[in-house]
Amino acid sequence: MAQRAVARYSSKFSKRRYTLHQHVVLLCLKVRKNTTYRALLDELIEMPRIRRAIGLTELPSPSTLCKALGRLDMAVWQVLLNLSVMLLPTNGVVAIDASGFDRSHASKHYTKRAKLTIQQLKVTLLVDTSANAILDLHVTTTRKHDTKIVPALIKRNTDDVAILLGDRGYDDQKIRVLACEKDMRSLIKHREFSPLHKAWNARLDADLYGQLSQNETVNSSLKRKYGAFVRSRYWWKQFRELALGCFIHNLDQSL
Structure with missing residues (x-):
């Protein structure tokens, strides 16, 4: 769903260490587990299967995920919500x-x-x-x-x-x-x-x-x-x- 709704990178000047698709998944996981950015990243150390599934070779810092939430517009989450309705x-x-x-x-x-x-x-x-x-x-x-x-x-x-x-x-x-x-x-x-x-x-x-x-x-x-x-x-x-x-x-x- 993230690949359908979001561009791969935020801009052509991006460092390209992480994709916006990976950011979307990590932000969703944070809310799903009802935890903080730092606690989520501590748990991801013990989640190699999830890291492999999204192609995450190294963990971002908590501030990176916090900035990603501000970078992704409300319209993006609205599109993702509409896509999720189609599953039901x-x-x-x-x-x-x-x-x-x-x-x-x-x-x-x-x-x-x-x-x-x-x-x-x-x-x-x-x-x-x-x-x-x-x-x-x-x-x-x-x-x-x-x-x-x-x-x-x-x-x-x-x-x-x-x-x-x-x-x-x-x-x-x-x-x-x-x-x-x-x-x-x-x-x-x-x-x-x-x-x-x-x-x-x-x-x-x-x-x-x-x-x-x-x-x-x-x-x-x-x-x-x-x-x-x-x-x-x-x-x-x-x-x-x-x-x-x-x-x-x-x-x-x-x-």
Whole structure:
């Protein structure tokens, strides 16, 4: 997949000691093992089979891998995520929901005692409910409302979504109209301000709408496997780290 999505070297002036393909694999392995750069390289000393598989004759330094994460654009990880979706048997029933990831791994006790304020990243996932495949993600550092996030995700994934499931947080007529324009069926609960809204909610297909919980399952799986926080200190690297986790999740599902 890295060979299909990424050039062999970052530029013609590269020293060519390591390829970007090798960097992609090592960065994925770091997130998969939920470890640090230095700990990963210490473990790679005892992994000759993996080094042979990717043609790695000598180990890079931790700073080399850290710089590689900053060098590989978010668009690259987006392409890799799209390629990983093709490995899974999706059916077009897609659930959307958001979750929070901490931007520091400091303990809650420490942050409370030190009176620190650590903002969370808001991560919105599009999850195909049949294969628990992550189709797309949106990450923001602000308190952007859910209804403002959905349109961009719908437009980017028109061909992959047949039925869109969402909770009351996505109750917006503009989203329903946009989904209709893109030939999608939207199953989004209404906020109950009148008896008519209650009647509309009662008419929802309960079995189909119940698949919305698969999104929460995937969110929980990401946090349990790869950690509920991001290790990077810069926001653009944090975004890429989360996209990396989604890509690896799809690979795990396919295996």
